[in-house]
Amino acid sequence: MGSAILLVTEDMNELQPQTLYVVATPIGNLDDMTFRAVRVLQGADAIAAEDTRHTGRLLQHFKITTPQISYHDRNRRARLGELLERLLGGDAIALVSDAGMPGISDPGYELVKACIERGIEVVPIPGASAVITALAAAGLPTDRFGFEGFLAVKGKDRRDRLNSLQNETRTLIFYEAPHRLQQTLQDFLELWGEDRQIVLARELTKLHEEFWRGTLRDAIAHYNSRVPKGEFTLVVAGTPKAEAFTLSEVQLKAELEKLLKGGMTRSQASRQLAQTTTHSRRQIYQLALELAD
Numbered sequence: 001m002g003s004a005i006l007l008v009t010e011d012m013n014e015l016q017p018q019t020l021y022v023v024a025t026p027i028g029n030l031d032d033m034t035f036r037a038v039r040v041l042q043g044a045d046a047i048a049a050e051d052t053r054h055t056g057r058l059l060q061h062f063k064i065t066t067p068q069i070s071y072h073d074r075n076r077r078a079r080l081g082e083l084l085e086r087l088l089g090g091d092a093i094a095l096v097s098d099a100g101m102p103g104i105s106d107p108g109y110e111l112v113k114a115c116i117e118r119g120i121e122v123v124p125i126p127g128a129s130a131v132i133t134a135l136a137a138a139g140l141p142t143d144r145f146g147f148e149g150f151l152a153v154k155g156k157d158r159r160d161r162l163n164s165l166q167n168e169t170r171t172l173i174f175y176e177a178p179h180r181l182q183q184t185l186q187d188f189l190e191l192w193g194e195d196r197q198i199v200l201a202r203e204l205t206k207l208h209e210e211f212w213r214g215t216l217r218d219a220i221a222h223y224n225s226r227v228p229k230g231e232f233t234l235v236v237a238g239t240p241k242a243e244a245f246t247l248s249e250v251q252l253k254a255e256l257e258k259l260l261k262g263g264m265t266r267s268q269a270s271r272q273l274a275q276t277t278t279h280s281r282r283q284i285y286q287l288a289l290e291l292a293d
Helices: 035-043 052-061 076-088 108-117 130-138 156-164 178-192 216-224 249-261 266-276 281-290
Strands: 019-023 046-049 068-070 092-096 121-125 145-150 171-176 197-202 210-215 232-236
Touching: 019 035, 019 108, 035 092, 035 121, 046 052, 046 076, 052 068, 068 076, 076 092, 076 108, 092 108, 108 121, 130 171, 130 197, 130 210, 130 232, 156 178, 171 178, 178 197, 178 216, 178 232, 197 216, 210 216, 249 266, 249 281, 266 281
Parallel strands: 019 092, 019 121, 046 068, 046 092, 145 171
Antiparallel strands: 171 232, 197 210, 197 232
16 A cells, blocks of 8 residues: 555645635544634634534533534524625635535535535535535445435425435435434335335434334334334435336426426436436436427
């Protein structure tokens, strides 16, 4: 094996001005905090935090005194302009969420996008992520996977999202709260059948971390006998490719029209149908071109 090479992308002592640092924080175990994350949080002019009280405990543990600015789902539109103004004025700002990598199921995406549009440098500081942590230890295929985050609680949005995943062949990852777990497992069973494999990862990296592995049928039975506790990351096996279905040309066009009316482009609709049928993306795209705008 060759010798390791240390690659440094920024000055080891000072942060770059007019830069947004997207900083991963532990998802449970504080020992997962990286040296680089601590240095960036110490050196930033301000920390944009999803919950300043929660992040305050993290900062106190690592003796970080950098001032915080709240930036969460309820105030993100009002706060966005202030953060951009400070960044354009030369500040280095660190963005953190309550746990894990910012922008994953929280409003960080909007700030990152706005910075890129205005030419503000965005630097990721990688670290813990519940998605990758659960997937790595699940024992289900990792070569192709899709992250779905939290499903809509109920209604048409939830039904439409679940229906769109019916023939998904990739491993799928979801977040779920304990009080909604049973309903979600039941919805999965109705969608994929009782024998589909699932891994329920609970309290990742914390004292009571647990991985439960089995079928959807057994998962429902397991949590019928005990109250779900803690935040869950659900890893579900994809539909076997042999079960992906073949549609006639008429059926394909009908499915394409539904997706296009729903706001997808021809390319997006073709990609989605190629993942859930035996038809190639190119073949489906050619059919999409035949549809009237």
